[in-house]
Amino acid sequence: MEPRSIAQLSVLLQAGALDPVALVEETLAAIEAYADASLFTVLLKERAKAEAEASRRRIREGRSLGVLDGVPIAWKDLFDIQGLPTTAGSRVLKDSEPAGEDAAVVQALAGAGMVSVGRVNMSEFAFSGLGINPHYGTPRNPASPAGEHRIPGGSSSGSGVAVAAGLVPVSIGTDTGGSVRIPAAFNGIVGYKATRGRYSMKGVFPLAKSLDALGPLCRTVQDAIWVDAAMRGLPSADALPRPGVADLSFVIPETVFFDGAEPEVVAAFEAAVARLAKAGARIRHQAFPEFSAIFDLMAKHGALVTAEAFVLHRERIQGPAAAEMDPRVVKRTLLGEKITLADYLETLAARDRLITSFEERLGPESILISPTLPHVAPQIQPLLDDEDLFFQVNGKTLRNTLIGNFLDWCGVSLPCGTGAAGMPVGLLLSGPRNSDGRVLAAASTVEGLLR
Template identity: 85%
Template sequence: MPANPRSIAQLSVLLQSGALDPVALLEETLDAVEVYPDKAVFTVLTKERARAEAEASRRRLREGRSLGALDGVPIAWKDLFDMAGLPTTAGSRVLADAAPAERDAAVVRALAGAGMVSIGRVNMSEFAFSGLGINPHYGTPRNPAAPVGEHRIPGGSSSGSAAAVAAGLVPVSIGTDTGGSVRIPAAFTGIVGYKASRGRHSMEGVFPLARTLDSLGPLCRTVQDAVWVDAAMRGRPASEALPRADLAGLSLVIPETVFFDGAEPEVVAAFEAGVERLAKAGARIRREAFPEFAEIFAVMARHGALVTAEAFVLHRERIKGEAAAGMDPRVVKRTLLGEKITLADYLETQAARERLTAAVEARLGPESLLISPTLPHVAPLTQPLVDDEELFFATNGKTLRNTLVGNFLDWCGVSLPCGTGAAGMPAGLLVSGPRGSDARVLAVASVVEGLVG
C-alpha cells in the first residue's frame, strides 16, 4: 500500500500545475496494481484505453486546454458499468461470454468527458446481491484495513471498489448501491462512500439488481472528491459550488429505532465520540424514535423484500436453467425467495413505501438530517462466513440492516470514517437525508468529516 495514498484533490493540484504528468501517474498506478499482492481486487485492466486517455490528458494540460479538476485522474469501475468492447460480467462467470458492450455507460462517458482515465474494472459480489463482498468466482478482496495476516471482508457489493481505494491503488471507484453497496464497503474499509438519490445519475448501461432501489455513487478518500465526481457524472463542472453548511445551529437527528440494535459497543463508542465533537462545534442534536423504521422490516417480513422480488424477475430464466449451476449457490438461494412474492405483495410493499417515506420525512422535519452508525459492527473475518452458510446469511442481513432503510425510503447518504471499533477496524458515521437533498447532505458531510474523521 502506498505510504501516503492521495485524494483526487491532491492529484489534481499536481496535474494542473504540471508537477505530475498524467502518463507517469497512469504507469505508476498500473505498476501499483500489478505488484499489489491481492489479485482479487481488479477483474480486468484496460491498459490500452487508459494509455490513450492519459496521453490525451497530457496533450491538453501541456497546451493549456484542461477539461477541469478531474483531467488525468485515474478511476476504476465496478463490474456493472458497461465499458465499450468488454462484456459486463457483474461479478459472475455465467456472463463471461456475454457480447461486449457497444459503448460506455452514460456515467463512464461523462467522466471520460471530464478527462478521467479509466484503468479497469474491479470485483464485486455476484450480481450485486450481497452486502459482504464474498465472490467464489473471482476471489474475495481482502480488507486493506485489516491487521496483518487477517483476511476480513471488504463489504459489498462494491467490494473491489472499496479495496482499491482503501489500498491507495486509485483515488476513486464508482459503485452501485441497492441496499447499502456503496456505504457498507466504505464503512468497513475506512473511506468515504456517497450513495446518491435514485435518479440523480443516469443508470443507462449499468447492469441492474432492483430498478426501484438501484442508485450509484463514488467511493473515495474525501467528501470533496465525491462532490467533484458527482458533478462531473451529471455533466457539470467539478468546481460547481455546494451550498454552505455551518454546524452552528445545524439540526441532526439520531434514530433510536433499529439502528443501534445489537450494535458492537466499540462501534457505538466511536459514533458517540463523533456526536460529542459535533455537539461541541454547535450542532443541535436530538434523539428520536422512528417507529416507521421498525415497520419497514415488518412490511418486508409480511410481503417479502423489494430487492428479492425484482432480482427474481431479472434472473428467473438464469436461475431456473443450466446457468444456475455456475452461480454462487447463496445468490441462487436468495434470488429464488422472490418466486414466492406475489404481485399483490409487491404492490402492497410499494404502497407502504410511499406512506412510510412521507411519515419519516414529516417526523424528521425540513431542517434536519439523520446521523447514525453506518453499520452495527466492524468487518468480520472472511473464512467463517465462507464455511458457514447460516452465519453468512445472518451476517449479511445484519450488515445490510441500517443502510437498506435509506434505499427503501429513497434517501441519499454519505458514510464517513469515525474512528475504530473492535480489532482496530474502521467504524462509519452515516449522514442521510431525503431524496433530492444530495447537495445539502454532501455539504453537511464535508463539515462533519473535519470533526469526526
C-alpha cells in the same frame, strides 16, 4: 502507492508537477504488483494510456477540462465499458455480447478527463452486502490485522478496497441496499450514495430498479462533490459551500439502527457526535416507527430487492446456469419466487406512505446521523464455513443501510474511528430524496471536524 485524494492529485496535475501519463503508468504498475489478485477483474491498459496522453496534451496546451482531468478511476463490474462484456461478478456472463458503448456515467467522467484504469470485483450480481465472490476471489480488507482476512463489504467490494489500498483515488459503485456505504464503512473511506435517479442508469447492469442507486467511493467528501458534479455533466466550479457546524441540525434515530450494535461501534459514534455537539451542532434523538414498519413489510410480503432480482434472473436460476452461480446468490434469489404480484404492489404502496411519513417526521432542515453499520468487518472464514452465519451476518450488515434505499434517501458514510480489532467504523449522514447537495455539504463540514 501512497494513498492520495483527487484533490491532492489534481493540484499536481494542473500545475504540471505530475504528468498524467506517468501517473497512469504508476497506477497500473501498483495494481499489477498488489498482492491481492482478486481486486481487479480487468485492466484497461490501452484505454488508460490513451486517455492519459490526451489529458497530458490538454493540460500542456492550457485546455484542461477541469479538476478531474488526468485523475485515474476504477469501475465496479456493473458498468458497460465499450468492447467488453459486462460480467457483474459472474462467470455466466463472461462470454456475453460486448458493450457497444460506455455506460452514460462512464462517458460523463471520461468527458471530464478522468482516466479509466480498470474494472473491480464485486459480489455476484450485486446480491450480497459482504463482498464474498467464489468465482473471482474475495478482496481482503486492507485494514485487516496481520494474518487475518476480513471481508471488504459488498457489493462494491473491489471499489472499497482499491480506494482504501491507495491504488486509485475513486471508484464508482452501485447501491441497492448499502453497496456503496457498506464497503466505505468497512474499509475506512468515504462513500456517497446518491438519490435514486440522480444519474443516468443507461449501461448499468441492474439488481432492483426500484432501489438501485449509484455513487463514488473515495477519500474525501470534496472528491465526492467533484465527481457528483461531473457525473451530472456540471462544472466543478459549482462546488458546494461548506456550512458552519452551528448551522447543522442532526437527528439520532432511536429505532433499529443501534439494535445489537457492537459496543466499540457505539463508542466511536458517540465520540464523533460529542465533537459535533461541542462545536455547536444541534442534535436530538427521535424514534422513527417507519423503520420498524419496513421490516414488518418484508416479513409479510417479502423484500422488493428479492422480488425484482428473481424476475431479472429467473431463467438463469431455474436453468443450467444456476450451477455456475454462487449457491448463496441462487438461494437468496429463489426466495423471490414466493412473492406474489399482490405482495409486490402492496409493498410499493406502503413504501410511498412510509416515505411521506418519514419526511414529515424528520422535518425540512434535519439530517439523520447514525452508525453506518452495527459492527466492524468480520473475518471471512467463519462465513464461508457456516451458511447460516453467512446469511445472518449479511442481513445484519445490510440492515441499517437498506432503510435508506427503501425510503429513497441519499447518504454519505464517513470514517469516524475504529472498533474491535482496530477495524474502521463508519458514521452515516442521511437525508430525504433529492437533498443530496445539503447532505454532501454537511458531510464536508463534519469530515473537517472529525479529521
